[in-house]
Amino acid sequence: MNDLDLLTAITVFVLSVLVGIEVISKVPATLHTPLMSGSNAVHGIVVVGAMLIAAESHTWVGYTPAFVAMVFGAMNVVGGYVVTDRMLRMFKAKPPAHEKTEA
Amino acid sequence: MNTVSDTVHYVFLAAAACFVLGLHLMNHPRTARRGNTLSGAAMSVAVAATVWLVADEGAISRTGWLVLVSGGLLGAALGLWAARAVRMTAMPQLVSLFNAVGGGAAALIAVNDLLQADAPATIGARVSLPAGLDIVIGAVTFSGSLIAAGKLQGVVPGAPVVFPGARLLNVLLPASFVAGTAWLVLMPESRTALYGLTAVALLFGVTMVLPIGGADMPVVIALLNAFTGSAVAMAGFVLDETALIIAGMLVSSSGGILTKLMADAMNRSVANIVVGGFGTGDSAPTAAGSGAPAQVRSVSADDVAIQLAYASKVVLVPGYGLAAAQAQHELGDLAKLLTDHGIDVSYAVHPVAGRMPGHMNVLLAEANVPYTQLKEMDDINPEFPQADVALVIGANDVTNPIARRPGNAISGMPILDVDKAKSVVVIKRSMGHGYAGVDNELYTDPRTGMFFTDAKQGLAELKAAVAEFVT
Numbered sequence A: 001m002n003d004l005d006l007l008t009a010i011t012v013f014v015l016s017v018l019v020g021i022e023v024i025s026k027v028p029a030t031l032h033t034p035l036m037s038g039s040n041a042v043h044g045i046v047v048v049g050a051m052l053i054a055a056e057s058h059t060w061v062g063y064t065p066a067f068v069a070m071v072f073g074a075m076n077v078v079g080g081y082v083v084t085d086r087m088l089r090m091f092k093a094k095p096p097a098h099e100k101t102e103a
Numbered sequence B: 001m002n003t004v005s006d007t008v009h010y011v012f013l014a015a016a017a018c019f020v021l022g023l024h025l026m027n028h029p030r031t032a033r034r035g036n037t038l039s040g041a042a043m044s045v046a047v048a049a050t051v052w053l054v055a056d057e058g059a060i061s062r063t064g065w066l067v068l069v070s071g072g073l074l075g076a077a078l079g080l081w082a083a084r085a086v087r088m089t090a091m092p093q094l095v096s097l098f099n100a101v102g103g104g105a106a107a108l109i110a111v112n113d114l115l116q117a118d119a120p121a122t123i124g125a126r127v128s129l130p131a132g133l134d135i136v137i138g139a140v141t142f143s144g145s146l147i148a149a150g151k152l153q154g155v156v157p158g159a160p161v162v163f164p165g166a167r168l169l170n171v172l173l174p175a176s177f178v179a180g181t182a183w184l185v186l187m188p189e190s191r192t193a194l195y196g197l198t199a200v201a202l203l204f205g206v207t208m209v210l211p212i213g214g215a216d217m218p219v220v221i222a223l224l225n226a227f228t229g230s231a232v233a234m235a236g237f238v239l240d241e242t243a244l245i246i247a248g249m250l251v252s253s254s255g256g257i258l259t260k261l262m263a264d265a266m267n268r269s270v271a272n273i274v275v276g277g278f279g280t281g282d283s284a285p286t287a288a289g290s291g292a293p294a295q296v297r298s299v300s301a302d303d304v305a306i307q308l309a310y311a312s313k314v315v316l317v318p319g320y321g322l323a324a325a326q327a328q329h330e331l332g333d334l335a336k337l338l339t340d341h342g343i344d345v346s347y348a349v350h351p352v353a354g355r356m357p358g359h360m361n362v363l364l365a366e367a368n369v370p371y372t373q374l375k376e377m378d379d380i381n382p383e384f385p386q387a388d389v390a391l392v393i394g395a396n397d398v399t400n401p402i403a404r405r406p407g408n409a410i411s412g413m414p415i416l417d418v419d420k421a422k423s424v425v426v427i428k429r430s431m432g433h434g435y436a437g438v439d440n441e442l443y444t445d446p447r448t449g450m451f452f453t454d455a456k457q458g459l460a461e462l463k464a465a466v467a468e469f470v471t
Helices: A006-024 A029-056 A060-090 B003-025 B029-057 B062-085 B088-116 B125-153 B166-186 B191-209 B214-239 B242-265 B270-276 B301-309 B320-324 B328-340 B359-366 B377-386 B455-470
Strands: B313-318 B344-349 B374-376 B389-393 B424-428 B448-452
Touching (some): A006 B003, A006 B242, A029 B003, A029 B029, A029 B062, A029 B088, A029 B242, A029 B359, A060 B062, A060 B088, B003 B029, B003 B242, B062 B088, B088 B191, B088 B214, B125 B214, B242 B270, B301 B389, B301 B448, B301 B455, B313 B377, B328 B344, B328 B359, B328 B455, B344 B359, B359 B374, B424 B455
Parallel strands (some): B313 B389, B389 B424
């Protein structure tokens, strides 16, 4: 794997927190639930980590946690984005012309 | 480092930038969906790039591919099914479940990394420390979120579950995290340290969330969301992947901010909620109340309909009771009728209305309420004095004017200034207390009419009665 020195990693860590605070605090309370499920989907990036450990595993001791991590991670990332989209689709500026168009 | 690895890491960087932009677009309902799509597309590209990287490195075995593909497809199918099937009222459970699996996956990455090491005894603190933290945070999130989801779903009792020694346990277990992590750093090859730490963290997740009441769930879910993000970031330290650190910490700050906002809106400190074990379950407190000595003006559907039909500005104040009664569609229909009649209608949404941050807005959006009518507390409060009628449905403590006075259970809690409206109508089943267990002075105000009924039925009656006046 690539070499990432500790200082760089911590720099990225600290800056990400600051960017997160800056961006998130501008989200209106109306959208806090989609924000939470959307950010939930973002931590689905863990699936990338799961793929990397699946690639490094060579015995069942490694395969088992890798498999469970793959299932969990994929569920997190796919479900998270789909459900967030489903919610955001409902937010409309004007009431729809036909009642109950949403299934 | 070869070119494929370099390219893939540039792709990761671009994806991370898209996650930030996606979250930025969430600052308005108009652009939010585009933001989520951008973020999702970036995630897909990152996953595809990882497949390329893994294939190019060639270290993966045939079984490894099988694990990767079958696990991925199974998880994706489960996630897709859950996301499609979930009802909007059950959203907090689903978010909690996704927190659980995200935290679980992050913890497993650290477990796997330690188990797979060629020379485990030589692992330095640079890897073992974040691995230990990842396992602790990830495992706590996993079991804690499952319990939270169970409470919200009603599988686990919503009321605080307190057992003797629970508080002591919740002090001892975190202390053992420090000891366990230190052990793991000193002896990274120790399987006992690894499994022991995992088991203790899983146990703590359960004992931490069990004593917390159902009404405190918005804070708990936000807190667990922050934990998951941190666990993923720790997995990033273990694997040397900045993309995981960036994405994890973005989520963690989001969860942290929401935790603080929710706790402030409930007038509690986060520490108080977590160690308190105070609060009530989902079921409304007993109808008896305190006997209600003060005089209360009871009104009928027709009385309220006349008030509404002749108003020029109406503010609707929905609370969790509305969602519990599944009456958001009835409310949306009533509001549409009033809007079509030329009445200015808006919704006053308190930050803690619902079971997760912003939950009520989603429920109302589902009932076809346009987001332009959804007003946050700070925006709507100055408008109450101009409102002819404020209609309160299933909200209690957040409308209680005694919060402005010192010396009671809800002193200092931010409330909706419902009592400043020209007249107030409260739809409520009984004079029962809210979550804080205090009398609501709003109900005995001479300008307040109490419409004692079930929210769903009451709103349907109101709609029928208003329809007669306006058509």
